[in-house]
Amino acid sequence: MKYLQLNKFLIIVVCVLLKYETSFADSDKKLITELKSMTEQVLRDPIATDARLKNMDKDLIQSNENLQVLWLLRRAEASHYSYQFAEFEMFVEQAFRLSNEKSLAETHALVLVYYGVVKHRKGEYEKSIEVLNLAADLAIKLNNKYIYAYAMIEIAYTLTLAEKYESAFNKLQEGYVQASERNYSLLIGLAEDIYGTLYSYVDKPEESIRHYQKARQVFIDLEYPFYVGESTYGIATTYRYAKDWTKAIKWYGRYKQAVKALDSKFSQFFYHYGVGMTYSDKGDCTTALPIILKALKLTDFEDYNAELYKNSALCQAKLGDFAAADASITAAKNIYLKIPKLNGTTWVLEVDKIAAQVAAMKGDFELAYQLIDSYYLRYIDIQQENTSVRLETLKLTLQLEREQLELENLENKNQVQGLKLKNQLRKIENQSLWLYGSILLISIILVVAFWQLRVSRRFKALSVTDELTGLSNRRFIFASISQLLSSSTTKQVHHSLMLIDVDDLKPINDNYGHQDGDRALKMVADAGRSVLRDGDVFARIGGDEYMLLLTRTSKKLEMSIANRIIQRISETPVISESGEIINVTASIGIASIEDLESEPETIYSRVDQALYRAKNNGRNCVSR
Numbered sequence: 010m011k012y013l014q015l016n017k018f019l020i021i022v023v024c025v026l027l028k029y030e031t032s033f034a035d036s037d038k039k040l041i042t043e044l045k046s047m048t049e050q051v052l053r054d055p056i057a058t059d060a061r062l063k064n065m066d067k068d069l070i071q072s073n074e075n076l077q078v079l080w081l082l083r084r085a086e087a088s089h090y091s092y093q094f095a096e097f098e099m100f101v102e103q104a105f106r107l108s109n110e111k112s113l114a115e116t117h118a119l120v121l122v123y124y125g126v127v128k129h130r131k132g133e134y135e136k137s138i139e140v141l142n143l144a145a146d147l148a149i150k151l152n153n154k155y156i157y158a159y160a161m162i163e164i165a166y167t168l169t170l171a172e173k174y175e176s177a178f179n180k181l182q183e184g185y186v187q188a189s190e191r192n193y194s195l196l197i198g199l200a201e202d203i204y205g206t207l208y209s210y211v212d213k214p215e216e217s218i219r220h221y222q223k224a225r226q227v228f229i230d231l232e233y234p235f236y237v238g239e240s241t242y243g244i245a246t247t248y249r250y251a252k253d254w255t256k257a258i259k260w261y262g263r264y265k266q267a268v269k270a271l272d273s274k275f276s277q278f279f280y281h282y283g284v285g286m287t288y289s290d291k292g293d294c295t296t297a298l299p300i301i302l303k304a305l306k307l308t309d310f311e312d313y314n315a316e317l318y319k320n321s322a323l324c325q326a327k328l329g330d331f332a333a334a335d336a337s338i339t340a341a342k343n344i345y346l347k348i349p350k351l352n353g354t355t356w357v358l359e360v361d362k363i364a365a366q367v368a369a370m371k372g373d374f375e376l377a378y379q380l381i382d383s384y385y386l387r388y389i390d391i392q393q394e395n396t397s398v399r400l401e402t403l404k405l406t407l408q409l410e411r412e413q414l415e416l417e418n419l420e421n422k423n424q425v426q427g428l429k430l431k432n433q434l435r436k437i438e439n440q441s442l443w444l445y446g447s448i449l450l451i452s453i454i455l456v457v458a459f460w461q462l463r464v465s466r467r468f469k470a471l472s473v474t475d476e477l478t479g480l481s482n483r484r485f486i487f488a489s490i491s492q493l494l495s496s497s498t499t500k501q502v503h504h505s506l507m508l509i510d511v512d513d514l515k516p517i518n519d520n521y522g523h524q525d526g527d528r529a530l531k532m533v534a535d536a537g538r539s540v541l542r543d544g545d546v547f548a549r550i551g552g553d554e555y556m557l558l559l560t561r562t563s564k565k566l567e568m569s570i571a572n573r574i575i576q577r578i579s580e581t582p583v584i585s586e587s588g589e590i591i592n593v594t595a596s597i598g599i600a601s602i603e604d605l606e607s608e609p610e611t612i613y614s615r616v617d618q619a620l621y622r623a624k625n626n627g628r629n630c631v632s633r
């Protein structure tokens with residue numbers, strides 16, 4: 010009997026426990042479902058969603074790790090989309106510590122994506138990419154295309170911030186294609202937004218604004234205020250970079266409106282940052298300085314603050330307060346010292362440029378010269394990497410692919426005929442003109458910089474572009490040769506140098522006038538440009554003399570390129586001011602770059618002798 014009673018008791022205990030377990034599991038499940046269903050809401054109204062999250066049963070959440078991770082993830086999102094970045098980082102880091110691949114694998118993959126975002130926000134680009142790649146690998150394992158595309162897009166953004174534009178374009182394209190194939194609207198918007206950033210960084214303001222506008226429309230339709238704000242801010246900033254101050258200020262105003270409901274000190278900071286930087290870039294320092302000061306007080310975003318310090322230094326110097334300007338430069342330098350990952354980026358290099366400008370305003374030209382010289386040498390390195398013809402080609406190919414994809418979508422919806430596709434393709438073909446304008450980019454930036462300096466004739470010597478032809482100048486090509494000689498590639502790969510000299514330009518000038526002589530010089534520049542490949546440098550080094558540095562070539566190839574140039578020049582008549590046809594020819598000397606040589610001047614003298622031989626051989630020919 011006793012035994013039976015004990016059994017009965019045990020059965021009751023088990024039943025109670027089971028019931029408790031089931032009801033516990035039920036409420037767990039309910040909460041998980043609730044948290045999962047908040048994906049949209051958190052984007053639309055992050056503040057209300059955060060309040061809802063805060064009100065959830067904390068004991069229950071803490072009793073189950075999976076639940077906790079999901080809850081932390083939602084709180085991270087709510088914080089991010091309401092500009093509470095410190096909280097965002099905190100929640101993501103907590104979720105990262107708790108989550109793992111075995112439990113809620115998809116949630117873990119998303120946690121990894123957000124962790125990657127936290128890392129790029131901190132300037133830890135390598136770590137960010139490493140974590141985002143883990144997220145992408147896990148997404149592949151789970152066959153989750155959404156998270157995969159998301160990771161690709163965030164990798165692209167990190168690469169953009171790290172100024173690795175070429176890889177950024179590749180990754181972004183991958184994310185965009187995945188997102189648009191499956192119509193993931195948030196990710197399409199995000200990808201468009203990052204295209205906006207990327208094009209802005211590579212100095213294509215029109216493209217940039219076009220993409221930001223697309224992103225903005227996606228986010229307006231989805232009613233995601235944070236992202237409407239982000240894309241609006243992007244447009245404003247692109248206008249700022251393009252020096253369209255009025256539009257920039259107008260769009261910063263729109264940004265303020267867009268994020269009004271999310272009002273936080275961070276969105277206020279961004280507004281003041283944008284407006285303050287615009288006024289100071291514009292040179293309206295009296296308006297700019299108080300706004301910059303206000304922005305600096307709002308947050309401790311170090312990299313942004315460094316930018317503010319750089320601009321305030323210029324403004325303070327312009328207003329004659331050199332002590333304050335020096336203090337601002339030091340403040341910017343100190344910030345960058347704390348972020349070693351930014352070493353070698355234009356952000357950091359620019360401190361020297363600004364210090365040079367301030368020194369010049371003070372009248373210390375010697376220091377200004379030293380600073381600007383070292384700035385440009387390092388700047389040229391970066392520009393050569395980022396404005397290569399290869400990058401331009403890549404961008405066009407990717408754009409073509411993207412636009413085709415968009416058209417396909419359109420055609421599905423509206424039966425748009427092939428005509429549109431043709432027009433689109435034609436438009437892209439036209440844009441191939443950009444291919445040859447990459448070096449010009451440097452000149453534009455330099456010309457503006459020099460114009461601003463306006464202080465010493467010595468600065469002129471630092472320009473890198475030839476005004477008449479738009480080619481590189483002597484300084485640039487000699488710097489490129491020095492760089493090539495100091496790099497290890499000279500020892501394994503054949504490089505060559507050509508000296509091109511117009512034949513009998515003097516009689517052309519004398520018979521037709523200087524303007525027609527200039528036309529001949531431009532035609533020769535165009536003829537040479539047409540054979541340029543990625544990595545080549547073509548410069549007008551003075552008068553009617555041009556220099557072409559061909560990298561990774563061979564003796565056979567260099568000869569055929571030289572002959573092509575000669576042929577193109579002789580076959581392209583110059584039409585004079587009065588409509589007459591002027592036949593122009595040129596002679597070319599070629600020299601291989603030997604690894605024994607260490608000075609560009611030594612190679613120059615060999616190539617000069619080769620040119621002399623070509624001239625002696627009757628002109629309009631090539632000689633070694």
Ligand SMILES: Nc1nc2c(ncn2[C@@H]2O[C@H](COP(=O)(O)OP(=O)(O)OP(=O)(O)O)[C@@H](O)[C@H]2O)c(=O)[nH]1
Pocket residue numbers: 477510511512513514515516518522523524525526527530551552553624628
């Ligand atoms: N139109 C024009 N002429 C220039 C420019 N720079 C130099 N020149 C002229 O180019 C001519 C170069 O003359 P030379 O070096 O004697 O050579 P050439 O007449 O071309 O004859 P060869 O080189 O011996 O075939 C001079 O008459 C210069 O005045 C320029 O920017 N524009």
